[in-house]
Amino acid sequence: MAQVYLHTMFGNGARAMQEAAGSRASYARMEANAGAADMLTDREADFIAARDSFYMASVSEDGWPYVQHRGGPAGFLRRIGDNRIGFADYRGNRQYLSAANLAADDRVSLFLMDYPNRRRLKLIGHAHGSDDPATIAALTTPGYGAEPERAFLIDVVGFDWNCPQHITPRFTQKEIERLTAPLVDELDRLRARIAELEG
DSSP: OOHHHHHHHOOHHHHHHHHHHTOHHHHHHHHTTOOSOOOOOHHHHHHHHHOSEEEEEEEOTTSOEEEEEEEOSTTSSEEOSSSEEEEEEEOOSSOOHHHHHHHHOOEEEEEEEETTTTEEEEEEEEEEEEOOHHHHHHHSOTTOOSOEEEEEEEEEEEEEEEOOTTOOOOOOHHHHHHHHHHHHHHHHHHHHHHHHHHO
């Protein structure tokens, strides 16, 4: 796990800085067994399927990095093969930056966050768009009120789990409602009891 990710992402400059900082030997051991790809397991697939958003980076035709937020119902990004993940690309502002970038250079990086539990997963791979109606339909979330334009399929090359350091917990409205539901129920019970006593 993470061997291919680290081997792919570490360049000579990073390795030299690691050497100077005293961390190179540890990272060299991690890289030593790098194969063709870091294989996704059920742990990664479950984490991916639980996300309702992620950040996707691509490279522009002029070499600029570009990062885009992608969101939808939990599970809109999903594992569809051993090391393939995909999602329906819903109509947005029609700039088509990611689509154009990936047509020129298929390398992509995804950053998936679980803020409440302070976990993050980074993925790198090769992506391409698909206009195939069956593929789009298979990746479209039923009942989601957005129009899919294409599907993106990503063959994952590597991934890395990061430490929780410096991740500030953040919660969605749905998570806050779920966590505070017992308090709201107790408050309703107390209000009803007060009304009963005053009546």
